Amino acid sequence: MSGMRAVLQRLDVAAGEVDRMGRYLAQSMRLMVGLPDYGNYVAHMEATHPGVPPMSYEAFFRERQAARYGDGGGRGPRCC
Numbered sequence: 001m002s003g004m005r006a007v008l009q010r011l012d013v014a015a016g017e018v019d020r021m022g023r024y025l026a027q028s029m030r031l032m033v034g035l036p037d038y039g040n041y042v043a044h045m046e047a048t049h050p051g052v053p054p055m056s057y058e059a060f061f062r063e064r065q066a067a068r069y070g071d072g073g074g075r076g077p078r079c080c
Helices: 002-032 038-048 057-069
Strands: none
Touching: 038 057
């Protein structure tokens, strides 16, 4: 029975690794097409700036769009 338990534990670890790789792949794909990752932003704020409330999703999205495409004020990257 202990052999079966070891196999099940290894399968559980492997499933966790597959899940983690899937999350990294999804995050990479979102970043490649320019979609900001609000969940990572919130986790970063909680870990490194615990007393500062994070931006709302809407404010975060607007800030990331302005950083990527420019805010119309003559600063930031533009394509045209």
